[in-house]
Structures are given as structure tokens and as C-alpha cells.
Amino acid sequence: MTEKDTVRFGILGCATIARKLARAITLTPNATISAIGSRSISKAAKFAVENSLPASVRIYGSYDEVVEDSGVDAVYIPLPTSLHVRWAVAAANKKKHVLVEKPAALDVAELDLILEACEANGVQFMDGCMWLHHPRTSNMKHLLDLSNSDGIGPVQFIHSTSTMPTTQEFLENNIRVKPELDALGALGDLAWYCIGASLWAKGYKLPTTVTALPDVTRNMAGVILSITTSLQWDQPNQTVANIHCSFHSHTSMDLSISGSNGSMHLKDFIIPYKETSASFDFTFGAKFVDLHIGWNVRPEEVHVVNKLPQEALMVQEFAMLVASIRDSGSQPSIKWPEISRKTQLVVDAVKKSLELGCKPVSL
Amino acid sequence: MTEKDTVRFGILGCATIARKLARAITLTPNATISAIGSRSISKAAKFAVENSLPASVRIYGSYDEVVEDSGVDAVYIPLPTSLHVRWAVAAANKKKHVLVEKPAALDVAELDLILEACEANGVQFMDGCMWLHHPRTSNMKHLLDLSNSDGIGPVQFIHSTSTMPTTQEFLENNIRVKPELDALGALGDLAWYCIGASLWAKGYKLPTTVTALPDVTRNMAGVILSITTSLQWDQPNQTVANIHCSFHSHTSMDLSISGSNGSMHLKDFIIPYKETSASFDFTFGAKFVDLHIGWNVRPEEVHVVNKLPQEALMVQEFAMLVASIRDSGSQPSIKWPEISRKTQLVVDAVKKSLELGCKPVSL
Known part of the structure; x- marks a missing residue:
């Protein structure tokens, strides 16, 4: 260099x-x-x-x-x-x-x-958004490719969380929950990842509707501390993404993606457990064995090594x-601004759904 | 004997x-x-x-x-x-x-x-409901016990799925999707497990509200083929359970439970991968290490052996x-009828929420 x-x-x-x-x-x-x-x-x-x-x-x-x-x-x-x-x-x-x-x-x-x-x-x-640059992410992307007959097939369901336990002091005074500094609270700080991951899994197609769930919590200043939301895509196939983000809950960074033929699971998608390697679970063509007394396959752990964090x-x-x-x-490159803008559009839609009393918002 | x-x-x-x-x-x-x-x-x-x-x-x-x-x-x-x-x-x-x-x-x-x-x-x-009788379930229950200082603490979030891929023939003609035989479709056949697991995790306290999401799909006869729903508890602490069930998606039986201090994950909660032993992942007190370049702990796999299936x-x-x-x-014993009745009450509430255009239903 x-x-x-x-x-x-x-x-x-x-x-x-x-x-x-x-x-x-x-x-x-x-x-x-x-x-x-x-x-x-x-x-x-x-x-x-x-x-x-x-x-x-x-x-x-x-x-x-x-x-x-x-x-x-x-x-x-x-x-x-x-x-x-x-x-x-x-x-x-x-x-x-x-x-x-x-x-x-x-x-x-x-x-x-x-x-x-x-x-x-x-x-x-x-x-x-760092996780998009991990080689594990490209590896998973390959399994989302519809032309890959060993992939998971059309995505049907996405589950994603970003949660971390915090203190009362944090919930009242941290920058991330101050209305004049980070007015989106957990929706901006945490859900940005889960919304981004859902869009990523859907090839950055915007959802048809976005629905906030009524379990939102806020601090005294009105900033969101925890939120659950559901994104729905109608075309080309129906997909739903359920997202939960919270400053109240134990540390989690779950991402599960299920298609017609297989599924992927990881519990550390935002920050990998370790800096120099990461893994995810992949299951393909799972069926129950005769008499439904077990499965024909167990998830395979796919390991990825990365030289740089x-x-x-x-x-x-x-x-x-x-x-x-x-x-x-x-x-x-227009790729990165477009990814940010689509993520922001969905964040806006979640906020709008909340304002409308958790009604579904069309995009 | x-x-x-x-x-x-x-x-x-x-x-x-x-x-x-x-x-x-x-x-x-x-x-x-x-x-x-x-x-x-x-x-x-x-x-x-x-x-x-x-x-x-x-x-x-x-x-x-x-x-x-x-x-x-x-x-x-x-x-x-x-x-x-x-x-x-x-x-x-x-x-x-x-x-x-x-x-x-x-x-x-x-x-x-x-x-x-x-x-x-x-x-x-x-x-x-067989999984309730697996020793793994008792083992997990121990970690939900609030008097256990090594447990996950008050439950904040539950994620549960029950999905299986089916054929067009199944979606039209199987008993489980025939209106005169199993009119609840995926809500009865699959969501029974996920609703039951959520109630189990909450010590069989009924949720405050039940909300169906708008992504429901039905067959020609109107029987539910896939459904997403969210259960919310307000007391003593706020908890949300997100449930997705589908006859369209790859086989999954996920259950994740997050509390304030720890979390549990398993991907085979209804039918264990193997008949004579099972496991689940447990993470306690997870924090990010300095500079957020990894976690202080990785999930521990807890193994349970069972002599009988x-x-x-x-x-x-x-x-x-x-x-x-x-x-x-x-x-x-009144325990078992009560478990069934509470599960059925939530199934009814999901159906009612669907009938009301996905409005939250109070219980």
C-alpha cells in the first residue's frame, strides 16, 4: 500500500x-x-x-x-x-x-x-453498520441466492433482536436515550441493525407494510427504550420479519432467516463473539424421521475466518x-447510501405506526 | 410395575x-x-x-x-x-x-x-403436548425460576416458531387444513406449541393483550396456513412473545427466552433432534468486551439425557x-386442564384479533 x-x-x-x-x-x-x-x-x-x-x-x-x-x-x-x-x-x-x-x-x-x-x-x-462487511455475511448471502439450489430458497420468515441490559442511570441519562441527542432511542440505536438485516435478507426490497406492536416502552422524556415491530412483504412471496429491540433485556443479537428449503441462525450477528472468526448455523432440507421421533438432520455450524475485524x-x-x-x-457507489436510506424509511414507518396507535403503515 | x-x-x-x-x-x-x-x-x-x-x-x-x-x-x-x-x-x-x-x-x-x-x-x-414432559424442559424451567440467582431473571422477550414445509396437495387436502376437520389450521396445529411455550415461560400467567399480525395466509377454504402473532404481558414486568407458524416454511421449532440477566435458545423444542438426549443454549451475564470487539461469554450448551422419549x-x-x-x-390434577384451557384462551384471542383486522385483543 x-x-x-x-x-x-x-x-x-x-x-x-x-x-x-x-x-x-x-x-x-x-x-x-x-x-x-x-x-x-x-x-x-x-x-x-x-x-x-x-x-x-x-x-x-x-x-x-x-x-x-x-x-x-x-x-x-x-x-x-x-x-x-x-x-x-x-x-x-x-x-x-x-x-x-x-x-x-x-x-x-x-x-x-x-x-x-x-x-x-x-x-x-x-x-x-459493520456486520455487513464481515465475510460471514457474504457467506450467508450465498445461501439466500435463489439461483443456489443448496440455498434456503425464497425467504419466508425473519427473526431479529438487538437487546442489551442497562442501568437506571443509562435509561435516564445516556446520550442514546436523550431526546435532544438521540431521539429515536432503541429504534435508532438497536433496531437499525435488525431492520437493516431484514432488508438485507430480502435483497433490499422495501416491505409492503410495517406494524409496530403495542408493547413499546419509553423513558420519562418519551424516548423509546424497547420496541417490537413486524415487517411484511407481499411480493414476490410473502415474508414476515419480527424484530424486538430493548435496553431492558439481556444482551442478544439474534438473526434467524427461514426459507422454503432451509434456515440460518446466528446469535451474534452485530458483534461476533470473537474477533477473528465467526459462525452460523445452517439447516437444509430438514424433515422429521419416521414416527416423528427426531429430525433427519441437525444444523450444520458454518465457520468463517476473518483476518481483519x-x-x-x-x-x-x-x-x-x-x-x-x-x-x-x-x-x-450508490449502494451504501441506498442501504441507509431504505433502512431509514423503515425506521420512519415504525415511528409512524407507533404514532397511529400501532396501525399497519404501507410503504 | x-x-x-x-x-x-x-x-x-x-x-x-x-x-x-x-x-x-x-x-x-x-x-x-x-x-x-x-x-x-x-x-x-x-x-x-x-x-x-x-x-x-x-x-x-x-x-x-x-x-x-x-x-x-x-x-x-x-x-x-x-x-x-x-x-x-x-x-x-x-x-x-x-x-x-x-x-x-x-x-x-x-x-x-x-x-x-x-x-x-x-x-x-x-x-x-409432549415437550412439556422432556427433562430438558424442567432443566430450562429451573433457569426461569426468579429465586435462582443464576437464572435468566424476569422474562422480557420470547420468540417461538413452529413451521414445516408442505406440498400443494397438503395445503388443499390434508386433515389439518380442512375446515370441517381442523378449522384452526396452522393456528391450532402449530401455534398451540408456541403459545403454550410462551405461557409456560411466563408461569402460565395469561397475556394482557394478543395481537395478530396482518401477514396471515389462508387456503381456498379459509383455513389459516401461516400466522404471526404477538402476546404482551404488562405485569409484573413487561414481556412480549413473538410467534410465527407456517405450513410454507422450512422446518423450525425455535424457542428463545430472554430475561434481564440471561437467555436460553433452542431450535428443536417441540421434537428434539434426537430421541435420547437434547440440549439448549444458555447465556448468562453477557457483556461486550472492551472496545466492543467481542463478547465476554459465549452460550453454553446444556445437555440433558432422557431414558424414555x-x-x-x-x-x-x-x-x-x-x-x-x-x-x-x-x-x-387440575394442572393439565388449566394449561390446555389457558392455551385455548390465547388461541381464541388470536382468532378474535384476526377477525377484528389485527386489532389488539385484551384478555
Whole structure:
């Protein structure tokens, strides 16, 4: 990797997730950290020390200075969701490519402002959904391919959860449940993954209807702490996805996908149990044996090894697209903005269904 | 086991499931088959031969004769659901104890006729939900016990499926989708298990509300082929159970239960993969490691060995109750009728929610 191929990142803010991404950028051959900005320069300096960033990294006491830095190709934005539109648009307008944490925006209107700014400035957009970049995901995708006669066949049912136990302190004061910072709460922070996984399993076809279930819980400020929702596709075959996300429940990241001929299950789809390998269960052509006293097959555990962690693979993919635009005049990939926008449309529909007293919302 | 302790079964009908139960009764030390009746004596005789029943078994060309047989203590009723009320009541009125296949009845009004007849005649009632009798189930129950500090804590979320792929021929002509035989279709045949498992996980507390989702499919005759439903409990803590059942999808029997502190997962809860041992996954106190690059724990696989298959354990439990009533003047256990009745109440609520256009139904 020559310096020419390397994409120079500026990081906006010192959120916990920024530590993970700083490490990922460092691990990625075609990416480097050039600048870190915080509202306080001492916080930025502390972040640089704590994360062993090289002395060459420029330390700023504002986000503006990162966005203005001509030695920065791309920004990573781990700021609270309410700040995404302001800083993603500002970055795009300064020709910086934009990697933004999920949820991409508070709603599709805000996301469209970001995507329009990125398009107008010819810069790449991607949201920080890491699991899509794990080789396990491609492996599973192969089993969803309808032309694969060993695959699961047309998808009929999807089950996905993202839950984590939290404290009373978290439920009242964490950024992720503050109405002025992350007004979507669990719907943005957690359901983004499950909705995204359901869309992924359906080849990014939007559902016909989205229904929120009445078991939603909120904190005193009205921010969603737990939510259950069901997505339904009518064509080309009927599919239903049931999603449950919660800050009340034990850690879970389940994804089960059933087709006509087989099914896939994994319990760690968002963050794999281990960093360097992952697995999923696959069952094909299961039938009961005679007298229904057992099954003819048990699930097979499919193992996948990954040299780089999934967050580094995400940075690598993003940096490759950025380098290609910067160095070869390529157009930004529309794949990633489209994935984010469809996910955001479904998030909006869940919110609308809640507002309508859990009535089904058509898309 | 002396002859005195042995409970003598009469079987009504030669359904496929009757073959499994005939084997189970034969395997069970305190049970024996005394009679088999079919609408055609030759079918009954054929069943006796094919299932290697001893020559002493009385072969009848009617169900009436089984019910009248003074050498029969208990009947097993694997008939289509629409016939349950007639034959269960007839059997109870002849002082026969009643083991009936699930779904117990078409609705709670019919089930109440059966339960009232059983109560009036002092006979035991049980439905044929076998998985409740597997030692794995007791093992899992221990982890649901709130007094167990190593358990999963208050249940927050339940996911359960029962799906099987079928043929076009099945979807049009099988008993299980014929309006005059099994009018509940997948809601009776499959969701009985998932609703029962959700109630079991909640200590048989009825849900506050039941909501059917709009993705229901039906055959030409209007019988349900696939259904998704969500049960919600408000007290003492909020819990939601998402259930999906289908005759369109690959074989699945998933049960996941998440509490505040841990979770349990199994993919074969209704019929274990193997007959003589089973397992489930249990995760306790899962957290992400530093930088969210993995988990602190992976699920532990808990193995359980069973000497008798679960259907024989069911027969054993039922026969023990029957012998105790017959020989020691005990009262019938109210546990099993109550489990069936609560399950049936939720089935009724799902049907009502469907009739109301998927509105939540309070219980």
C-alpha cells in the first residue's frame, strides 16, 4: 500500500465507539488517522494518547477544524444522531467523504439533506453498520441466492433482536436515550441493525407494510427504550420479519432467516463473539424421521475466518471507494447510501405506526 | 410395575400420530394398550399388525366400542379437532380418562364441555403436548425460576416458531387444513406449541393483550396456513412473545427466552433432534468486551439425557395420575386442564384479533 492509496481520516468527537473505529482505521492497510477533533482540545489530546495515535495526528478543539483540514479525505462521525445532518453536510460541502455512525439520521428528510450534499459534492457516503462487511455475511448471502439450489430458497420468515441490559442511570441519562441527542432511542440505536438485516435478507426490497406492536416502552422524556415491530412483504412471496429491540433485556443479537428449503441462525450477528472468526448455523432440507421421533438432520455450524475485524473491513471497503473517487475520478457507489436510506424509511414507518396507535403503515 | 399399577389405554383412530403414541405407550412401564378402534375394523386390525400390538389388544370397528370397553381405563384421542368434543365427552361420561391430541378443541367453549365432563366424572384430562414432559424442559424451567440467582431473571422477550414445509396437495387436502376437520389450521396445529411455550415461560400467567399480525395466509377454504402473532404481558414486568407458524416454511421449532440477566435458545423444542438426549443454549451475564470487539461469554450448551422419549414420559405422567385416581381415590390434577384451557384462551384471542383486522385483543 503506497501513501497514494491511503485514505486520511478525520474523526469528529471522542465517543466510545470512536475508540473502536480509531483502532479499526489503524488496522486497515489503506487508511490512516490524520486528525481528531473534539469540542475541547484537551479531550481530543487525551483521546490521541489513550488510543496511541501517532504524533503526526492533528489535534483540534472543534469539529470545524477537522472538516476544514485539507489533509483529511474523509470524516468519521460518531456524534449523537441529532448532530449528523449538520456535520455530515458540512463535511460533504468541504469535499470530505462521510462515514457516519448509525442511525444515519433522525428521519429520511434529514438523511436526504446529507445524501444530497454528498451527491452534489461527489463524495462517498456510508453508515457504520459493520456486520455487513464481515465475510460471514457474504457467506450467508450465498445461501439466500435463489439461483443456489443448496440455498434456503425464497425467504419466508425473519427473526431479529438487538437487546442489551442497562442501568437506571443509562435509561435516564445516556446520550442514546436523550431526546435532544438521540431521539429515536432503541429504534435508532438497536433496531437499525435488525431492520437493516431484514432488508438485507430480502435483497433490499422495501416491505409492503410495517406494524409496530403495542408493547413499546419509553423513558420519562418519551424516548423509546424497547420496541417490537413486524415487517411484511407481499411480493414476490410473502415474508414476515419480527424484530424486538430493548435496553431492558439481556444482551442478544439474534438473526434467524427461514426459507422454503432451509434456515440460518446466528446469535451474534452485530458483534461476533470473537474477533477473528465467526459462525452460523445452517439447516437444509430438514424433515422429521419416521414416527416423528427426531429430525433427519441437525444444523450444520458454518465457520468463517476473518483476518481483519469487521470494523476494519468496513473501513477498508469505504477507503477503497474513496481512493477510487479521489485518485481515479470514479463515481461514488450508490449502494451504501441506498442501504441507509431504505433502512431509514423503515425506521420512519415504525415511528409512524407507533404514532397511529400501532396501525399497519404501507410503504 | 405390577398389573395393578398399569393403566390400560384405548386408542381412538389410526392417525399417523397414533403410531408414535402406540409406541410410546408400549415403551412406558406403567401403561399398556388394551384396545384400538377405527371407523373400519380392517383399518384397526392393520394398525395393530403394523405397530406390532400384542394379540391381546381388542380391535374395534368403531370408537364407541373403545369407549364402552370396561377393560379400558383411559383413551388417547388423535382424531381431527372437530371430533374432540364429541369423543372426549363420550369417554369421560364412561369414566375413561382423556389424553387428547392438540389443539385440545376448536375453541374454549368446546374445551369447557370436555373439561366439565372430565370434572363431573372425576377423570384426568391432559392434552398431547409432549415437550412439556422432556427433562430438558424442567432443566430450562429451573433457569426461569426468579429465586435462582443464576437464572435468566424476569422474562422480557420470547420468540417461538413452529413451521414445516408442505406440498400443494397438503395445503388443499390434508386433515389439518380442512375446515370441517381442523378449522384452526396452522393456528391450532402449530401455534398451540408456541403459545403454550410462551405461557409456560411466563408461569402460565395469561397475556394482557394478543395481537395478530396482518401477514396471515389462508387456503381456498379459509383455513389459516401461516400466522404471526404477538402476546404482551404488562405485569409484573413487561414481556412480549413473538410467534410465527407456517405450513410454507422450512422446518423450525425455535424457542428463545430472554430475561434481564440471561437467555436460553433452542431450535428443536417441540421434537428434539434426537430421541435420547437434547440440549439448549444458555447465556448468562453477557457483556461486550472492551472496545466492543467481542463478547465476554459465549452460550453454553446444556445437555440433558432422557431414558424414555418425551412422548413416553408424557404417557408415564398421565398414567401415574390415572392410577392414583383409580387405585387410591386421588382427585384429578387440575394442572393439565388449566394449561390446555389457558392455551385455548390465547388461541381464541388470536382468532378474535384476526377477525377484528389485527386489532389488539385484551384478555
